[in-house]
Amino acid sequence: MAFLHWILAVLWVALTGQWSLAGLTTGWLLAYGVLWLTHPHGAGTYFARVPRVLRALVVFLWEIIVANLRVTYHVFAPLGRMRPGIVAVPLDLHGDVPITMLANAITLTPGTLSLDVASDRRTLYVHGMRIGDPDSFRREIKSSLERYVKEVCE
Amino acid sequence: MVEWLVVALLLAGTFFMVVAGIGIVRMPDVYLRMSCTSKAATLGCGCLLAGYALQVGDAGIAVRAVATAAFVLLTAPVAAHMIGRAAYRLGVPLWVGSCCDELKGAYSPGGEFLQSRPVSQVRPPHPSLDP
Numbered sequence: 001m002a003f004l005h006w007i008l009a010v011l012w013v014a015l016t017g018q019w020s021l022a023g024l025t026t027g028w029l030l031a032y033g034v035l036w037l038t039h040p041h042g043a044g045t046y047f048a049r050v051p052r053v054l055r056a057l058v059v060f061l062w063e064i065i066v067a068n069l070r071v072t073y074h075v076f077a078p079l080g081r082m083r084p085g086i087v088a089v090p091l092d093l094h095g096d097v098p099i100t101m102l103a104n105a106i107t108l109t110p111g112t113l114s115l116d117v118a119s120d121r122r123t124l125y126v127h128g129m130r131i132g133d134p135d136s137f138r139r140e141i142k143s144s145l146e147r148y149v150k151e152v153c154e
Numbered sequence: 155m156v157e158w159l160v161v162a163l164l165l166a167g168t169f170f171m172v173v174a175g176i177g178i179v180r181m182p183d184v185y186l187r188m189s190c191t192s193k194a195a196t197l198g199c200g201c202l203l204a205g206y207a208l209q210v211g212d213a214g215i216a217v218r219a220v221a222t223a224a225f226v227l228l229t230a231p232v233a234a235h236m237i238g239r240a241a242y243r244l245g246v247p248l249w250v251g252s253c254c255d256e257l258k259g260a261y262s263p264g265g266e267f268l269q270s271r272p273v274s275q276v277r278p279p280h281p282s283l284d285p
Contacts, residue, residue: 020213021220068170068197071190075177084186085254090270107231108196113189113238114231115257118270125257125268127185127238134254 001039001046005031049152056148063109063144071110074129085131086115089124089138093146098153099124105145112141160209167201174198183249184241188234199226 005028012027013019032050041047074082093099099121103114111129118125131137177190200223207219248255260269 021216023213064196071177072170072173075173075180075190079180079182080251082186082251083253084183084249085252086185086248086257087254088256088260088270103235104228104231107192107234108227110192110196111189113185113192114235115185115238115242116268118260118268120270123270125260127189129186129189131253134256 001035005035005046008034052148052151056152059144059148060105060108067110067112071129074111082129083131084127084129085134086125086127087131087134087137089126089141089146091117091122091124091146092142093150093153094121095153096121098149101153102146102149105149106141109145156208156211160205163201163205163208167198167203167205170194170198170201182251184246185238186249188238192230192234196227196230199223 008031009024009027012030013023016023016027018026036047039046091099091102093102099117103117103124106112106114106124106126113127115125115127117123126137126141128137171194174190174194178187181187181190203219203223207216210216242257243261261267262269
């Protein structure tokens with residue numbers, strides 16, 4: 001379905017001759033509308049996944065901006081205000097691709113760095129710059145980034 | 155109007171790059187330095203490329219800018235992760251102000267196996283490490 005969607009979007013661009021990001025966006029939205037009218041929707045279909053992926057992207061961008069401002073603060077503030085450490089985050093994700101996505105997202109978020117995954121793929125070891133308390137840090141990662149990766153991959 | 159947006163994006167990107175540079179010099183250990191560099195790759199690069207794409211306004215350039223940002227986002231964390239992991243396995247110490255190290259002792263002696271650690275077994279932070 002995603003393939004068909006992109007084919008339709010590119011077809012729109014080719015037919016209108018608008019080779020620009022705006023043209024592609026218009027085509028993408030129109031193609032989404034066409035597929036919406038002609039295909040069944042409900043739980044587990046393409047139409048349930050696209051909004052989740054978009055929401056995950058927005059949340060991820062927001063996390064990056066907030067984390068950037070925090071790291072900027074710590075770069076200029078006295079070093080004693082940081083509380084860095086390594087925390088073991090238990091994983092609810094299954095499969096190498098979702099775990100890779102989560103580890104990459106964690107590393108891309110400034111101030112956190114994923115160090116290693118346990119051999120049984122059930123724990124991710126994360127280095128964080130401001131860990132007040134390891135348990136709340138675990139909760140923070142599980143309730144934001146891991147939740148959205150899970151929604152996208154399911 | 156677009157010009158002001160371009161100026162704002164370029165200034166923000168440069169600012170975050172400079173902050174990342176200062177962070178690399180100022181942070182006390184390898185792991186914190188790596189945490190700082192990921193900000194340069196993400197928001198710094200993203201803002202600069204977005205500003206450039208807006209400034210040129212050409213679809214071909216814009217697509218290339220987006221592709222560049224995507225590749226940076228795909229490759230930068232892998233490098234940061236490998237450097238951090240290599241540092242830890244070589245025994246580079248954490249900064250003395252660190253609050254906890256739950257990875258300590260989780261590697262098998264040869265380093266080829268990393269055990270998973272249930273949260274209940276995680277040791278509380280060591281009091282002497284508190285700043």
